Structures are given as structure tokens and as C-alpha cells.
Amino acid sequence: MGLEEKLPSGVLLTTVQGLVNWTRKASFWPATFGLACCAIEMMATGAARYDTARWGMEVFRASPRQADLMIVAGRVSQKMAPVLRQIYDQMPDPKWVLSMGVCASSGGMFNNYAIVQGVDHIVPVDMYLPGCPPRPEMLLDAILKLHEKIMAEPLGKNGEKMKAEKEARYGKPVVAPGSMPSSYSHNKKLRAEWEKAAAEGKEEQLRIQKWMERGTHV
């Protein structure tokens, strides 16, 4: 081709990687998988008020064969576990799992023999979302964090090599992709403040301070 020799090294692959990751995150179809009360919040998130259509994921697919994302919404009983695994296996690659609510994340308050103590015992989980149930904003936040993670995902073997090289040269990013709250990552000023605080390890204090300054609670 010749083009890749003329361009500075890494440019072409990073661009393709960015494009592929963008297409993956921009039409992120979730599988319908509501198990308990979290599913109600999940439905609310899909509806007009919170509107996941803004990120191209308004269609909850009834068939796992058309889905990229499994939102495990609710407590998973031991009896449901093989079903959950089967749905996961039926989804085509690349696929992601979002464990919604504390019951799916760790068993939550149901620390007993009937409930699986976290879906990560059955399937690999990409994002844990606490809350009982999480409000729709929390689910949106988890989805946006997952988007950020997807955007940072290396493409193929060479992508991984490139990422390792980059990390060796510049060090790991101060804020790991998918750890900044969405209301901070979508606001330039707050984002800079969070990055500065994260470098000092005080991002959680920043969050409390900002909330106190807003004073919506008094």
C-alpha cells in the first residue's frame, strides 16, 4: 500500500482502532435480561425521560444473538445461573456484561444459599453498578463509563503491543478509563479538577466538596 510507511508510526492503527471502538460503543444494543426490581429502573432508563436512545441503545433486543451488552438487572438465583450463562454464550463477540445493582454485583443483602454471590462467578463482568436499585442516572453513568472503557480498548494483538509501549513510555493514565463519574467527564472544567485531584489521590474528597458547595441538600 505504501500509505502506512509515509505516515508516522502508530497513526493508522490508532485511527482504525478509534473508529472501530467508536462504532462498537455508539450502537450498543442491550439484551433484555431483567431479573428483579432493578429491571424496573432499567426500563425507566430506556424510556423517554432518561432516553438511552441518545447513545444508540434504545432497542432492548429480545434475542441475545443481536445484543452486545448484557445488563444483569437483579438478583441471580442458583437456578437462574445456567440460564444466564447460556444467554451470555449465545451473544456474539464482542460482548460486555454490566452487573446492575448490588445483588448482581455481590449478592447484596441476600447473603444466603439461594442467591449467587455476584454474577462474576458465572460470566466476566465489565462494570459493577452498586445501588438498590440504582437510579436511572446511575445506570446511565455505568453505561457511559463502559463506553469510555471500550474507547480505550486495544484492537487486536498489535493494538495491545502499542498500548503496552505507550504505557512504558508515558506511564499509566492518571485516571483509569471508566473510573471518572460521568458528570465530571462530560464537563471540561470538572474533568480537569478531577484529574488534578486524582493525581493527589483526593478525587473522593473533591466529590464531597463539590456536593457541599452545590448545597442542594440544605
Place this chain on the structure above:
Amino acid sequence: MLDAVKGFGVTFSHMFKKTVTTKYPEKPDATAPRYHGRHILNRHPDGLEKCIGCELCAWACPADAIYVEGGDNTEDQRYSPGERYASVYQINYARCIFCGLCIEACPTRSLTMSNEYELARDNRKDLIFTKEQLLAPLLPGMEQPPHAMRLGDSEKDYYLGALTNPGVSAGAEKRS
């Protein structure tokens, strides 16, 4: 035939209606003032921690999400007024159901809740918040513990003075 057009008319009329969609990530709506969000461990006005390591929050927790280990204050290592402080304080947000029973149980109003809810993480370890993450920020006039009691000779002065000088106890006390 006319009915089909009528249907489109209904859809089209929505072009002129106000949108109900929130502007969440850019402009989040304010939560209810008493929304149960992530916890805060508060401080006295001089920076000492309010937590006395009594573990009542851990006992009250229905999901066993809180882990506390108490430690003894000494004259040169003082973190809170009184005898004891929490040397380890952890809240596991993968278990916490935000019921607020820990807040009710807290005898010193050390533990309160904020309205912050963006807590999703990509691993279970990051969901366990330690004392460093939960403690309130140092406001002007506060000093990083350990240090001696600045507001009186005994812990009694702290609690009696708390009515007029509550320190960081976000929420109820702030309203005057």
C-alpha cells in the same frame, strides 16, 4: 387511509411539545435533598474525626457492608476526641443498599450520607471505600489528625459545643 395520516399527525404534534428528557451527564438534575447517596465520615471543626469506632453502624447494617476496627487514641496519636477512633473503616458498595440504618445508628453523627450516586466501577475491589475515601475534606481552619484536642479539655466540650459549631456534618446541622 385518513386514519393513517391522523396517526402521523399525533406524532408530528410532538415536534412542538417540550422534551421530557433529562440532560444527565452534562447537566445532572438535583436529587431530592435527603437522597441516600454515598457516605461521608464527618469531622469536628478542628479537623478531628467524629467517628469513635463504636461499630454500631456495622451492627445496624442489614447487608454487612460496613467493616470497622477500633483503635485507642493516645496523647501523641489522637484522631478523635475521647478514648477510641476507627483505625480501619470500610464500606463495601457492592453490598450497601443505601437504606440509611447506619446513619440512624451513629451516636456522634459522624456518618452521614451525601447525594452522590455515580459509583460504578469495573472491579469489586474499587467498590470497597476505605476511610481515606470516605472522610470529609479538610475545610479552612481544620488540621489533619493526629493532633491534640483544640476545642476543649475533654470530649464533652466537643459534643456540647456541637450545637453551635457543628463542623462538617453535611445536611441537617447546617440549616440555621
